[in-house]
Amino acid sequence: MAEEVVSRGGWNPNQYDRFKAEREQPFYDLAALARPQPGMRVIDLGCGDGRLTAWLHREIGAAETLGIDSSEAMLAKSEASAGDGVSFRRLDILDATEEYAGQFDLVFSNAALQWITGHETLFPKIARLVRPGGQLVVQMPANGNAPSHRMAAVIAQEEPFRTALDGWVRVDPVQGPEFYSTLLREQVGCAEQLVRLQVYDHELEETRSAVEWVKGSLLTAYLARLPEDLHATFLERYTEALVAEVGERSPYYYPFPRVLMWGRMAG
Ligand SMILES: C[S@@+](CC[C@H](N)C(=O)[O-])C[C@H]1O[C@@H](n2cnc3c(N)ncnc32)[C@H](O)[C@@H]1O
Numbered sequence: 001m002a003e004e005v006v007s008r009g010g011w012n013p014n015q016y017d018r019f020k021a022e023r024e025q026p027f028y029d030l031a032a033l034a035r036p037q038p039g040m041r042v043i044d045l046g047c048g049d050g051r052l053t054a055w056l057h058r059e060i061g062a063a064e065t066l067g068i069d070s071s072e073a074m075l076a077k078s079e080a081s082a083g084d085g086v087s088f089r090r091l092d093i094l095d096a097t098e099e100y101a102g103q104f105d106l107v108f109s110n111a112a113l114q115w116i117t118g119h120e121t122l123f124p125k126i127a128r129l130v131r132p133g134g135q136l137v138v139q140m141p142a143n144g145n146a147p148s149h150r151m152a153a154v155i156a157q158e159e160p161f162r163t164a165l166d167g168w169v170r171v172d173p174v175q176g177p178e179f180y181s182t183l184l185r186e187q188v189g190c191a192e193q194l195v196r197l198q199v200y201d202h203e204l205e206e207t208r209s210a211v212e213w214v215k216g217s218l219l220t221a222y223l224a225r226l227p228e229d230l231h232a233t234f235l236e237r238y239t240e241a242l243v244a245e246v247g248e249r250s251p252y253y254y255p256f257p258r259v260l261m262w263g264r265m266a267g
Contacts, residue, residue, distance in 0.1 A: 012073065012216065012220070013048070013049050013073060013074055013076070013077065015212075015215050015216035017216075018212055018213075018216055019202075019212075019213055019216070022200065022202050022256075023111070024052065025200065026110065026111065026139050026198075026200065026258050026260070027052050027056075027110045027111075027139070029139075029198070029260060030108070030110050030137055030138075030139040030260055031055075031056050031059060031060070031108075031137075033137050033194065033260065033261075033262035034056075034060055034106055034108065034135060034137050034262070035135060035262075035264075036060035036061055036062075037105065038061070039062075039063040040060065040061075040062045040063060040064075040105040040106050041062070041063060041064045041065075041103065041104050041105050041106075042056070042057065042060070042062045042064070042065040042066070042104060042105065042106040042107075042108060043065070043066045043067075043068065043096070043100065043103075043104045043106075043107055043108065043129060044056065044065065044066070044067040044068070044108045044109065044110075045068060045093045045096065045107065045108070045109035045112055045113070045126070046068075046069055046070075046093060046109055046110075046111070046112020046113070046115070047067030047068060047069050047074075047075075047078070047088065047112075048069060048071075048074045048112075049074055049075070049076070049077045049078055049081070050067045050069075050075070050077070050078030050080075050081040050082070050086070050088050051077075051080075051081050052110070053065060053067035053078075053081060053086060053088075054081035054082075054086045056108060057084075057085060057086045060106070062085065062106070063085060064085045064087075065085060065086045065087075066087055066088070066089065066100075067081075067086070067087070067088045067089075068088070068089050068090070068091040068092075068093065068096050069088070069090065069091075069112075070090065070091065070092045070093070071090075072090060075088055075090055093109075093112070093113070093116060093126070094116070094122075094125065096129065097125040097126055097128050097129055098128075100129055101128045101129060102128065102129070102130075102131055103129065103131070104129050104130055104131060104134060105130075105131055105134045105135070106130075106134060106135045106137065107126060107127075107129045107130050107134070107135070107136045107137070108137045108138075109126075109137070109138045109139070110138075110139045111139060111140065111141065112140075113126075113138060113140050114140040114141055114172065114173065114174050115221075116173070117171070117173045118173065119173050119174070119175060119179075119180075119183070120183065120187065123180075123183050123184070123187065123188050124183075124187045124188055127188040127189060127190075127265065130265050131265070132265055132266065132267050133264065133265060133266070133267035134264070134265050135262065135263065135264050135265070136184075136188065136190070136261075136262070136263045136264075136265070137261070137262050137263075138259075138260075138261050139258055139259065139260045139261075140174050140258065140259050141174065141217075141256065141257070141258050142174045142175075142176070142197060142257045142258055142259045143172075143256055143257055143258075144171075144172025144174060146254075146255075146256075147242060147245045147246050148210050148211075148213070148214050148218070148242060148254070149170075149172065149214075149218055150245075151238060151241045151242045151245055152169075152170065152214070152218055152219060152222060152238060153169040153170065154241060155234065155237045155238045155241050156168070156169045156170075156222060157169060158237065160230065161222075161226065161230065161234055161237075164225075164226050164227060164230055165222070165225055165226065168225060170218065170221050170222070174259065176197070176259075177195045177196060177197045177259055177261075180195050180259060180261050181193065181195045181261075184261065184263040188263060188265075189265055189266055190263030190264060190265055190266070191264055191265065191266040191267070192263065192264040193261065193262065193263040193264070194261065194262045194263075195259065195260070195261040195262075196259070196260050196261075197257055197258070197259055197260075198257070198258055198260055199255050199256065199257045199258075200255075200256040200257075200258060201253075201255060201256075202253070202254040202255070202256055203251045203252075203253055203254075204251060204252045204253075204254050205250065205251060205252070206248070206249065206250040206251065206252050207242060207243050207246055207247065207248055207249045207250070207252045208239060208243070209252060209254075210242065210252060210254055211235070211238065211239050211242065213254070215235070219235070219238070222234065
């Protein structure tokens with residue numbers, strides 16, 4: 001597995017699905033950016049359980065769609081979505097960029113590339129998967145400055161977590177939309193592009209609901225690195241810190257910015 005990868009297992013499909021409708025909407029918004037053409041060959045990078053990959057395949061009338069993911073747990077249910085031109089494989093995104101270079105008309109990735117650092121080198125690598133004239137379509141959360149994310153880094157620096165994590169904190173590699181616009185133009189080789197920042201409006205039941213949300217995403221990175229006997233105390237300290245930061249609110253308004261982009265490679 002390539003060294004730049006920062007996600008290390010820890011994914012729990014049931015926890016991830018707890019906010020299913022909220023997590024699916026950006027997928028559909030992203031799919032709407034793709035411009036279908038007859039007989040497309042598609043790859044979905046970080047496809048999760050593959051249900052939405054199969055939906056995308058049908059929606060755009062693709063000939064063949066491959067979903068890849070590095071998590072065995074996330075792929076466990078993917079068999080149910082395979083068939084009729086859809087297949088799945090356990091594979092790291094960075095390894096795929098070498099193995100499948102130049103093979104796809106559409107390279108699609110929803111909510112996965114935020115787990116890989118170094119986007120100035122990552123995006124040109126991913127673009128190698130796209131055929132000349134093909135499309136690259138990506139969505140990533142851009143909420144690294146949200147209290148839910150800042151507080152995780154603060155608690156990770158407290159003992160005993162700091163020692164157990166060997167000083168590691170998650171640094172969000174996602175940048176602003178202008179960064180990706182320049183990247184698509186200058187490094188990726190897109191002839192046309194559309195990049196936007198969209199804030200999704202989530203009303204959660206209470207402040208503590210945000211903990212349940214990030215337990216299915218951000219906190220998997222911390223919990224995967226911490227010994228199991230520290231999981232409960234880490235979650236407890238994290239919850240206290242988040243409540244102290246934003247207050248005990250009910251409902252809790254959790255604005256969620258995401259970067260969505262579409263680019264077409266020069267033909
Ligand atoms: C937040 S989930 C999104 C799943 C799916 N794309 C969706 O929209 O529902 C992120 C997925 O990216 C996968 N992932 C993260 N880093 C990866 C990597 N380097 N290679 C392959 N998959 C990766 C995780 O295993 C996880 O299933």
